[in-house]
Structures are given as C-alpha cells and as structure tokens.
Amino acid sequence: MFYNYFNDYWEQRKLGDLGSVAMNKRIFKDQTSELGDIPFYKIGTFGGKPDAYIPRGLFEEYKAKYPYPEVGDILISASGSIGRTVEHTGKDEYFQDSNIVWLKHDNKLNNLFLKQFYMIVEWEGLEGSTIKRLYNKNILRTQIFVPSLAEQQRIGIFFKDLDNLITLHQRMFSIFYTSCDIDLIIKSVSWFSNS
Secondary structure, X not given: OHHHHOOOOOEXXXXXXXXXXXXXXXXXXXXXXXXXXXXXXXXXXXXXXXOOEEOHHHHHHHHHHOOOOOOOOEEEEOEOOOOOEEEOOOOOOEEOOOOEEEEEOOOOOOHHHHHHHHHHOOOOOOEOOXXXXXXXXXXXXXXXXXXXXXXXXXXXXXXXHHHHHHHHHHHHHHHHHHHOOHHHHHHHHHHHHHO
C-alpha cells in the first residue's frame, strides 16, 4: 500500500547541501523578565511553558534585523535533550540562540518531511560528557535521502495524519479509561485478545 504512492528517485545529500543552520540573536538574562510581552523559550522550556519574556520593542527589532523562523520551520534542540522538535506556528515568540536552531533551506525541503527525518536521525559527533551538544557542523554534515518535493509533501502529510490519528486514539482511550472501571477495561482487553 505505502509503496504504491512513493516511487520517485531518492537522492543522498547532506543537510548542508540543502540549507544552513539559523538561530535567533542572543538574548541576555538582564533583557528578560518573569512577565512581559513576548515568550522567550530557553532549552528547559522549549516545547512547553515559558518562564521568561522579552519586551515587544526588542522582539520587533531583533526579528527585523536577525534570523527569525518562518511559519512551518522545524525548530530543533541542540543542547540537553538533543533533537526535540517544535514546529513554528507564527506566534510572536523568541528562542534561545545556539540551543534552539532550525535549518534555513529556502523550500528545498518540505518541513513536514524534515520533521519526520528529525524523529529518526541519529546525530553523529555529539559532544560533551554531561550535557550533550549538537553543533551546527554536525547538523550540516548529516546525511539525508530526499525524494522530489512533491513526494516529500505526500510523505510528510501521511505521517502527520498518522500522528493525528494516534493522538485521537490516545485521547479516546484516556476518556474511556477515566470514565470506566479498571476491571471492566481488563475484561474488555482480555475479551478482544481471545477473540
């Protein structure tokens, strides 16, 4: 079934052949506050709830002058929990430089496809004994097999839909689990297993 849809030639490339690593301009601790206009995500809050904010004026200045992700860009953690990803939705938010990066690829890659690649890639050359670090050179040297953009889009959408279906089933199970007796759930699972 899956192979009937995807039959284009796949080319082996390095991520550096397709783009460059980008990151936000450095924000210093004294430029942040616990309350404010624009959420500032550090490596510890990336993908979660921010605990620091920056003023709107600083955000607008840095967004205009320095690299800033586009809607759909896949941000990736380059320190600590290496490879954690967040899709930039276009909200006004700012990210810690060098710890949270993205591949600026000028539409040479489909971001949904790239997100799937990030989920399975084994990054080489991670450095650091206590806290691991993914350097830009390691990202750019990473090998990737890429089909045509049209096929990348089909693959990306396929896995996004599959992820959404899994999430839906997990939510349904959670609702079922919290509203039912645990003994009933065990009996139901046993019945389906024996059927």
